[in-house]
Amino acid sequence: MVHVRGPADHSPVPPSGAPPAAPTACRARHHALRSFSWRQGDSGDPAELLTGFLADSGLPVRNLGRTDDKNRTNGHGTICGASLYVSADAGSVMINATPGAPSPVPSVPDVHAVIWVHAPQVTTGSTGDWELGTWAASWSPEQHAQAVQRVRDAIGRGDVYQVNVVGHASAPYAGDPAAALNRVAALPGARYGGVLAAPDGSWAIATASPETLVEVRDGRVLTRPIKGTRPATAEGRRELLASAKERAEHVMIVDLERNDLARLPGTGPVRVEELFAVRQWCGLWQAESVVSAPLSGDVGLAELLRAVCPGGSVTGAPKIAALAQIAALEPVGRGVSMGALGWIGHDHVDLGLSIRTVAVDGARVHAWAGGGITADSDPEAEVAEAAAKAGPLRAALAGPVTASA
Template structure:
């Protein structure tokens, strides 16, 4: 098991890669993952679950640190290796669970004011786009396990799962691929643009010049992230602005990829793609400075990376639609990308629409005492 917290010594990308390499995983040349097709015997390491927070991603990218995390018990980088054939403990039966009232990190007016400040920064030429994220938390009583499993089971979750450590747990229902390496190719699938999953919502999303412009900016950023990674070949956009459904919402997704022509290591890949462009903005480092100045509460487990590294592939989801529990409270985050054409109230409403399915899954059946 590997843990790294903000403020710990060393380069988190290199320390993580070293830990995984010591456990026999192909992190020094990810292009070789497709060649690892030999059978893995019982007791051999078959892969690792990985988590990288948004704060750790900023450190890796050389960006400005954000506000302190509201869940400091959760490490900023966490990895657990698994052996083939090891018994997996069954999920224990959940006990009673009740959720208290939500406390928002900012009011609707404060969120709208942050959107206005981003628009002003864009007008000055400081940045082209910034993703603004809000946080909320609620006290709980009882066992959160069933609530976390409900979150992980939300419809449309490409990355649905639960990860836990000492005194904390997180669950994700993310639909978005931060980075995947498979069969000698590196892939990212940025998502930008949201509407209700109705026929009218789909037509509105497809017709929105604002949403398309925001989306294309992030696609260009992701193309640049992959292009500056040594060892990659020509970057291409395999699919642009495809509309897909996530838990009652339409969202626009693109697919960007490149061949791995040379040796590309995990540490270099994480530095190139973390934190994800669709949850930071463009240019990325300038957007991170705006985020650090605007958001009153840190992003915690959200807007980072969470997934799996095996001998034959790497697949990390962007930890949107992700929640955390710390023993006393449950935490959620949601936001959206701001451009010069953003309407502040519409942006506030969009963030609420994104968090609503997660909050409903957490609430579930309650037991009152």
């Protein structure tokens, strides 16, 4: 059953800082008006149901090239915009692909949107009590390495060209997670740093994602795929720039993203504005490109989500075949990771890819990390890369962020 909550049954969102990608004006004074949730097994098309909910709330999601009245109200204050989360599995459902294993955080829906209004935000503050237990991985390093080898075998057979393999770990906690989640959101390089929480406080998502899944602004649609990682040292930067394997992997995903945008109705020529630019996230160098196209006709949110979800940089190529490999390989679902998380405004859409993202339920905190596998991938190196990506998240959850995080 699809759930829509209104003001009467919508308790204040627990203290969580700003929602991911919220504009500055909405970060200072915002209050949740109502929310929408959809889970696998619910009836209806999630992309269409979500679009209808947001359109009924006054957001121009049926034609993303149109700027709506920024002072639109709905009887409860000026609507600032909407937070949006779409799981990787919801993205698979939208394109009739194979969903992955069950989520380890079943309390989090597969699609969740919150309408925010300009109003004083009600928070109670964090108690400051927080204790994190021992992390338990859903697979061993050996099992992770075996999955990498199975992908290499599939590539050798010609089944796929590249597959992103992701692992999961969780830890018990006690106390108030708000401060720990805000530390995650504040990690250096987090373009989409923020927290999204359930209306009843039963779950929360914190992201430090640096990657743009899709942005629509000023008549253009763009994506910024990230592929290729090395330690943030001078030697690491030289290695990344010189690596033929990393560049080939990156260009393959850029080409996939070009095709994704080209499938959108009402878009002009797709071009690569920037290729293999090296940027920093915490203690890592990462390679990023910018792919964009002009919007020359009507493009709705449902069409946009079907074109870009799940994100190519966390699936592989071809996308449908890669998703089938992922469903067969990963023993634990991707949950809140590898999906979309961001903001729908009156004049723009800005969704980050939910990498470098954690979730809490009532008992445990969950984190995911992985990487793209090609024919030249070394299994042990891929396991080490996933650990390097998870490291800053675990450190932020465990205690205050330091300058060396």
